[in-house]
Amino acid sequence: xxxxxxxxxxxxxxxxxxxxxxxxxxxxxxxRKVVSLLSxxxxxxxxTQHVIxxxxxxxxxxxxxxxxxxxxxxxxxxxxxxxxxxxFLEGNFxxxxxxxxxxxxxxxxxxxxxxxxxxxxxxxxxxxxTSSKIPPSSLEEKIVFDAxxxxxxxxxxxxxxxxxxxDWGHVKDLTQADQxxxxxxELATRGEFFYLESSQKILVDSxxxxxxxxx
Numbered sequence: 001x002x003x004x005x006x007x008x009x010x011x012x013x014x015x016x017x018x019x020x021x022x023x024x025x026x027x028x029x030x031x032r033k034v035v036s037l038l039s040x041x042x043x044x045x046x047x048t049q050h051v052i053x054x055x056x057x058x059x060x061x062x063x064x065x066x067x068x069x070x071x072x073x074x075x076x077x078x079x080x081x082x083x084x085x086x087x088f089l090e091g092n093f094x095x096x097x098x099x100x101x102x103x104x105x106x107x108x109x110x111x112x113x114x115x116x117x118x119x120x121x122x123x124x125x126x127x128x129x130t131s132s133k134i135p136p137s138s139l140e141e142k143i144v145f146d147a148x149x150x151x152x153x154x155x156x157x158x159x160x161x162x163x164x165x166x167d168w169g170h171v172k173d174l175t176q177a178d179q180x181x182x183x184x185x186e187l188a189t190r191g192e193f194f195y196l197e198s199s200q201k202i203l204v205d206s207x208x209x210x211x212x213x214x215x
Contacts, residue, residue, distance in 0.1 A: 007045045018052050022059050027077035029110040031055065034081050037088055037108075046163070047084070049156055055080045057147035057202065064198035065139060072140055075117055079124030079144045082108045086125070098129045142195035150199060152184065153208035185212065 015035070019028055034051055038044050058080035062073055082105055086097035089104055102122055109118055124144040127136040136145045151157040162177055187193040188203055203209060 011045050011048060014049065014052055018056060022055065022077065024074070024077060026074050026110045026112055027055070027081060030078045030081040030108050033108040034085060037085065041088060046156075046160060047088075050151060050160060051081060051084065053151045053154055053156065054083060054144075054147045057150045058143055060202060061143045061147055061196065061198055064201065065143065065196065067139070067143075071117055074113065075120045075124065075140050076143050078109060078113065079121045079128070079140070080147055082121070083125050083128045083144060083148060098126050098132045100125060136195060146194045146196050146199040149188075149193065150202055150206070152181070153188070153203060153206040155207040158208055158211075181208075182212075185209075 015031075018031070022028075031051070035048055038047050038051075041047065055077060058076050062076055067073055067076070084097060085105060085108060086100040089100070100122070102118060105122060105125060106118070109121065113121070120138075120140060123138070124136075124141050126132060127134050127141045128144045128148050130149070136142045152161055158181075161181055162174060184193060185208055188200065191197070191200055194200060194203075
């Protein structure tokens with residue numbers, strides 16, 4: 001089995017585990033739509049794994065925050081699944097990938113979702129990034145924001161950071177990338193990078209936290 005086939009097998013297993021863990025048909029509709037969008041793109045495996053990690057953290061934060069309302073959970077999980085679609089839509093010429101509208105995200109949302117909840121999902125997507133024009137304000141928006149940023153500190157996210165850092169415009173070289181990541185981690189541990197205290201609790205057990213202790 002070549003490396004690409006192996007990676008695809010690993011990703012398929014990861015996706016199956018996520019679907020079993022988050023057994024929510026409305027969320028799974030969006031997740032599968034996003035995976036379908038990514039499947040024909042370069043770096044499909046990496047982008048899909050990022051989406052899955054965001055969804056996993058979002059689900060964990062929902063539990064930490066005690067969110068039991070079905071509609072709120074749907075808003076957060078769907079927004080987590082589609083948060084980055086602005087990067088991959090054909091003909092997308094917006095400067096920020098969070099600058100999407102309802103028409104752009106509608107194909108990725110189950111018809112069972114009401115217009116009101118679609119707007120809340122859109123708010124989460126538009127406010128999930130540090131480059132967003134409007135910061136998150138609702139708990140739903142803060143969960144999606146924190147879930148996305150928690151992925152920076154996973155094993156996979158750590159590798160993705162160095163792979164993507166220059167493209168994202170954060171840094172000029174690997175040394176600066178390393179310094180910037182350390183700064184973000186320090187901010188996160190002080191509660192200045194995340195919106196929720198529960199995100200800091202998750203950070204304590206992160207891959208980056210463990211390797212930082214060894215340095």
